[in-house]
Each structure stands twice: as structure tokens, then as C-alpha cells.
Amino acid sequence: MTAAAARRQSFAVVAEFGSAAELYHAAERVRDAGYRFWDVHSPFPIHGMNKAMGLGKSPLGYIIFCGGLTGFLTAVGLEFIPSSILYPLIVHGKPVDFFTVPAFFPIMFELTILFSAFTAFFGVFILNRLPRLHHPLFDYLPFRRVTNDAFFLVIESGDPKYSETGTRDFLQGLGSKEVKVIYAND
Amino acid sequence: MSLHSVPKPEHFDVKNLSRILLILLGIGALSLLITLVVGFVAPPGSPLRRQFAFSWLFAFIYFFTVLAGCYFWILVHHSTDSGWGILVRRQMENLAMLLPWMVLFFVPLFLFRKDIWAWITVKNQVHVDPALEAKLPYFEFRLGHVVIPFFWLRTIFYFLYFGLAAFYFRRTSLRQDADGDPRWSIQMRGVSFVCLLVFAASLTAMSFDWIASLDYHWASTMWGVYIFSGAAGAGMALIILVVVGLKNAGYLWAVNEEHYHIMGKLLLTFSIFWGYIGFSQYMLIWYGNIPEETQWFLRRNVESWNVLSTFMVVGRFFIPFLYLLFQFTKRNPKFLSFICFWVLAMHVLDTYITVLPFIHPTGFQINILDLLCLFAIGCPLAFLFLRTIGDVPLFPARDPRLLESVNLSN
Numbered sequence: 353m354t355a356a357a358a359r360r361q362s363f364a365v366v367a368e369f370g371s372a373a374e375l376y377h378a379a380e381r382v383r384d385a386g387y388r389f390w391d392v393h394s395p396f397p398i399h400g401m402n403k404a405m406g407l408g409k410s411p412l413g414y415i416i417f418c419g420g421l422t423g424f425l426t427a428v429g430l431e432f433i434p435s436s437i438l439y440p441l442i443v444h445g446k447p448v449d450f451f452t453v454p455a456f457f458p459i460m461f462e463l464t465i466l467f468s469a470f471t472a473f474f475g476v477f478i479l480n481r482l483p484r485l486h487h488p489l490f491d492y493l494p495f496r497r498v499t500n501d502a503f504f505l506v507i508e509s510g511d512p513k514y515s516e517t518g519t520r521d522f523l524q525g526l527g528s529k530e531v532k533v534i535y536a537n538d
Numbered sequence: 539m540s541l542h543s544v545p546k547p548e549h550f551d552v553k554n555l556s557r558i559l560l561i562l563l564g565i566g567a568l569s570l571l572i573t574l575v576v577g578f579v580a581p582p583g584s585p586l587r588r589q590f591a592f593s594w595l596f597a598f599i600y601f602f603t604v605l606a607g608c609y610f611w612i613l614v615h616h617s618t619d620s621g622w623g624i625l626v627r628r629q630m631e632n633l634a635m636l637l638p639w640m641v642l643f644f645v646p647l648f649l650f651r652k653d654i655w656a657w658i659t660v661k662n663q664v665h666v667d668p669a670l671e672a673k674l675p676y677f678e679f680r681l682g683h684v685v686i687p688f689f690w691l692r693t694i695f696y697f698l699y700f701g702l703a704a705f706y707f708r709r710t711s712l713r714q715d716a717d718g719d720p721r722w723s724i725q726m727r728g729v730s731f732v733c734l735l736v737f738a739a740s741l742t743a744m745s746f747d748w749i750a751s752l753d754y755h756w757a758s759t760m761w762g763v764y765i766f767s768g769a770a771g772a773g774m775a776l777i778i779l780v781v782v783g784l785k786n787a788g789y790l791w792a793v794n795e796e797h798y799h800i801m802g803k804l805l806l807t808f809s810i811f812w813g814y815i816g817f818s819q820y821m822l823i824w825y826g827n828i829p830e831e832t833q834w835f836l837r838r839n840v841e842s843w844n845v846l847s848t849f850m851v852v853g854r855f856f857i858p859f860l861y862l863l864f865q866f867t868k869r870n871p872k873f874l875s876f877i878c879f880w881v882l883a884m885h886v887l888d889t890y891i892t893v894l895p896f897i898h899p900t901g902f903q904i905n906i907l908d909l910l911c912l913f914a915i916g917c918p919l920a921f922l923f924l925r926t927i928g929d930v931p932l933f934p935a936r937d938p939r940l941l942e943s944v945n946l947s948n
Contacts, residue, residue, distance in 0.1 A: 400947040409865070417863070444827065454821045 363488040363536040364508045365519045366495065367528035372398050375503040378526040379404040382505065385522065389511040393495075393504040412475050419471025420464045427463035431456045488536045545792045545944060547715070547935035550784070552928040559921055566917030569910045576907065577646065588897050589905055591650040596893040597911035598647060599749060600886060601919060602640050603765060606741060607773020609634035609700065610766075611804075612707050613737060616723075616730035621942035622800050625793050625933045629780045631708040632927055633773075636919050638701035643915050644693070647748075657754045669755050669830075677751070692747055696740050703733050711934050718936035741766050752896050756834045760819040767815045768854075771808035772885040774801060775878035782875045789932055795869040796946040802868025805881065809862065813855035838891055841901035846891055854884040886912070 369375040372394060379392050383406040392401065435441070435456075440448040446455065477483070489495050489506065498504055505528070507519050516533055523531045552559075577590035612630045615623050623630075652659050657670055657677065666674075679688035707726060714722040742762030750761050758764075778801045784790045823831045838847050858877055867873040894902065934940065 403947070413865075444825070454817070454824050457817060457821065 361536055362509050362516050363534045364506050365514075365516070365523055365531060365533050366489070366492060367505045367523040367526065367531045368494065369503040369505065369527070370529055372396075372503060374527060375505060376401060376404050378505055378523075378528070381526055382507065385513070387507055387511050387513055389514075390505070390507040393498045393506065395499055395501060395503075410479070412472065412479060415475045416468050416471050419475075420468035423463040423465070423467025424460055426467070427456070427460040430463075431459055488534055492532065492534050494530075544940055545933075545935065547931040548789050548791075548933065550789060550928040550932055552925065555924055559924055562917045562921040562924070565913055566921060569913035569917065573907060573910045573914045574646065577650065585897075587650070588653050589907055590911075591647075591653040592893055592897050593905060593907040593911040594646050594650070594914075595654055595748070596889055596908060597915045598640070598643050599893060600889040600912065601643075601915050602637075603769035603889070604772045604776055604882070604885065605633060605637050605640065605919075606700065606737075607769035607771070608777055609637060609704055609773070610737060610770050611773060611777060612704075613730045613734045616707075616726045617734055619727060621939040622797070622946050624937045624940050624943035625790065626777065626781050626797060626801070627937075628711065628930065628933050629784070630777055631704070631711055632923065632930070633776060633780065634700075634704035635708055635926070636923060637704045638697070639919065639922060641697045641701070644697070655751055657751060667755075673754055676746075689747060692743055696744050699736055699740055703736075708930075711937075712930060715931055715934055715936055718938075720938040723938060738766075741769070749892060752893070753834060753837075755830055757831060758819055758823065758834070760815060760822075764812075764815050764819055767808060767812040768885055768888050771805060771812055772882055774805045774808060775881040775885075777801065778805065778878045779875055779882075782871045782878075784932065785871065792933075792944045794946075795871075796948055797943075798871055798874050799865070799868045799948050800946070802862055802874050805874075805878070806859065806862035806868070809855060809858040809881070813851075813859065816851070816855070837895045837899060840899075843891070843895055843902055846887065846902055850884065850887050850891060853880070854888060858884075 367378070369378055375392055375394060376398060379401065382390060383404065392398075392405065394401075435452070436448050436450075442448060446452050494502065495504060505523065505526075507514060507523070509516075511519075513519075520531050520533060573590060573594065577587065577594070580587035580590060608630050612627065612634055614620075615627055615630070647654065657674075660667055660670055661674060661677075677687070677689045679686045679691075706729065710722050710726050713719075742765075745762045745765035749765065750756060750758070778798070781790065781793060781797070781801070785793055820835065823835060837843070858881055861867055861877050867877065890902075890908070894908070
């Protein structure tokens, strides 16, 4: 091994599978083997994959709830403070106290939805660490077929159980079509 | 966790239920006897007679809307080509098959029509209300010199439609049980599209004929949707309760928390939809402030009715909404059936606030007849349901997509 080759850090081991079912069962095995830094890639969502991968519940729901609540409280503040406290004006003979709330509901609804939608959109970005302009997997040319007809399972080198040869052999034992080690600077 | 074997057909064993059936029959017969005797003995024009008529209407509307909601979910299931609910579809069909029986419970309404629908008596007087005069063509249809009571024709049509359609969907589903031919699924999908349109038209017209015409001055373009939104949510609640009940009794082993999750989501959807429609109707009328429209809500916002109306907004929308937002409440059958009972109870309140303010304008007075009429219609229906549930398999075992429903994951 030359000095240049020794400096190259492996990034991940990629295994290609022939079908969604094979990928699903392979994911169950990888989960049971105790790997943590790994992912699967498929052209379409596979039902039940989050269970096969042993993923927990996403915290996104709670984040969106907080976003929605913020939107709701913003609307309550923006409507009641001017209309009931600062400049109480009687319009259409409607009251200016709490009982004018039917007129305010549409705004409360809209702002709740708007803030929830923004929180969901940017929450997904942040949780997935996006935007990311490049990823070492893109250097592996067969990986481009993942948007078409290929199914991949990737175990990254950051995993505590990772070892270049051991992980490769493990994935080969799962019935993969092809297993390849990816280097970060290829 | 996927299963690859198709579950065997299951049959409900009615033998263990004989005591419950007897109790239901006893309470039902006793309530029917008391209510009908009170209704027919009370002298014409007396408050007691009106109380009976409106209590009966209240109970009738309650059960009719809940069952129509159950029927609606069959249509949704077929027209959206869904695979998730094959396991629970037979229970929707069983519940919808109670709709033809509702015609029996409509008979007292027909006999007491003059105590219920004011326009029937008013139209014969010399000084006809101008508002009614304008709307009379809706109730009565004139063909040359002949006046056809369009109102009764429509009522007959509703029963024919709901009865025949409910019968059709269950019979076709049973035929598939016999021969396992996928063309029945395709045929039912086609029929459900047509039935969905007729359902929307019938339920809208029904809500105007039977309920809104109690106050024929009133006009609201959202009334039909309002009745529908309450009916669909309550129907789903009843379906969930039946499924949870069967599961607890040891049947439907293939139903799991994934099915509860989907049904809980639909219940949540229709709780939100009810709030959305109810509020949209209220806000437009409140904002427009036209006396002809506001009187409907004035009647329901005075005296003690105001307490009930406010409580209904909290109970029918805010509580199910916040409760069902969490995942565990939808997936756990105990938590889910609690909110289903709650939604069905809130639908009682909704129907009560819709019907009873007409005879108690000064505030609500709960009468024992209200409760007895609920039993008089509800107990015979429950009896019929439990008596006939054992006649057919508990799920369509030869539906081509049964496995899809068994291996469901959200």
C-alpha cells in the first residue's frame, strides 16, 4: 500500500439490492446487527421501512405544533391588542371585547396554518441538514440509478461498529448484488 | 412484520349474546310502548304531544344521520379504491343495512307531521306567510292544475335510495365472498361514484326537508354540509366502536393499531371539518346580521341554550381535535374508543340543539321523553344489528386486496 492510498479515508460501504423487498429485509438485519449511522435509498417510499430500520418517531410533529401555536398566539396578539385595547372601534355594531372573536377566527386559522407550514418546511431542511451541495455518494456513479430502478443500503464510516472489511463482508452476506467501498475524495 | 397468509373467514357467534339481546329488546319495547302511548294519548295541540313529536324527531334525526355517515364511508372506501379498510368494510355495510329499518321509525313523524312541520298547517290558512308563499314551490310541485306534495315524494326517495344502495353494497360484497371474482370490486367502485353524487344531493335535501323546514323563514346555504359533517364524523366513531367491540370479543384478529390509526385520523379530519363548516356558517350569518338568518342562532344563543351551544363548540371540536392530535390516542383502542363515545355523545347534543329549541324557546328543558325516544329507536336498532351480524362473515374474506389491508402500515 502506498502512502497516498493509506491517507484515503473510506466514507461508506454501499450495497445494491435488486428489489424493495430485499432492501426491506436487509434493513431489518442491519438494524438487528446494531449499526447506527446508516441509511437506505430507493426510488419510492417503502411502507414500513421506518420500522424495518428501527427509526424512532420524528420530532417534527412537536416542532410544528410549537410553530402553529406561535402563529395562533401571534394572531391573537395582533388582533386583540389593537382592536380591543389600543383603538377600540365599533364596526357594524359588533362588540370590541372578547365576543368579537368570530371575526378574528379566520386570521387565527390562517396564521396557525402559515406558521405550521413554514415550520414544517424549514424544519425538514434543518433536521436533514439541508441545503448540502455535494455528497460523497454522488461520486459513485451507479448510485445515480437510485432515482430510477436501484435500491441501495449505505453504512457510513462514522458508525462505531464500522470496519472496512467487516462491514463489507456483512453486507455481502445479506444477498446484495454488489458491495462497494466509497472513498470521500474519489 | 408482514403476513403472507390470507385470514380465514370469521363468523360471529350470536349464542353468547342472548342475554344482551333480551335486555335490548326489553328496554326497546318498553320505551317504544311508553313514548307511543304518551304521544297518542296526549290531546291534539297539547304541549305534551308536541314534546313527544319533537323528541321523536330528535332521536330519529340522530340515528338517521349516524347511519347515513356509516353508509358514506362505504362510498368513500369504494370510490377512492382504498385497500386499507377491507377488514372493517363489512361492519360499515352491516351498519348501513340498518338504514332501511329507519322507515319504520319515520311512521310516527308522518302521523305527527302537523305538530312538527309548521308550514303544513300554515299553508292552508287564508293569510299565507309571504316567506312561505315564496318557498312553497320547494315543498309542493305544481304540474298544470295538480299539486303534487313534493316533500313526501322526496322522503320516499330518500328511503328508497338509502335502503337500496345499502342493500346493493352488502349483497355485492357477499357475492364476492361466494365466488371471489374481482369484477365485483370494480363494479362497486363504478356504482359508488354515482351513489356519492346522489348521497350529497339527498342528504342536503333531507337536512332542509326534515330539519331546516322546522323554521321555514331561515336560509343557509351551508346547512346541508353542516349536517353531513356531523354525520360523517359520528358514523366513523360508531364504526370504530363496533370494530373495537368485535376485536375485544375475540374476533377480527387481523385488525391492528394501523387500522385504528387510519380510522382515528379520519375521525380527527371530520372533527376539524365539522368545526370549519359550523364556524363558517355561524360567522357569515353573524357578520351579515340579516334578521331572517340570525333568528336561527338567536334562538340557540338565548338563556340556557347559550351554555349548551358554547359547550358544543368546545366538546364537538376543540376536545376531539386536541385529543386526536397525538399518535398514541389514535393507535390505542382504549383511548380511541373513549373519544368515539365522546363524539357520539356530542352528536346527541348537536342534534338536540338543532331540533329542540323550537319547542323550548326560553331555555332547554330536558324531558324524559327525549331519553326514552333515544332508547325507543336505538335499542331496536342495536338489537337488529347484533341479531344479524352473525349471518354474514365478519370481513370480506375473498376480496382481492384483503392482504393489502392485513399488511397495512401507516
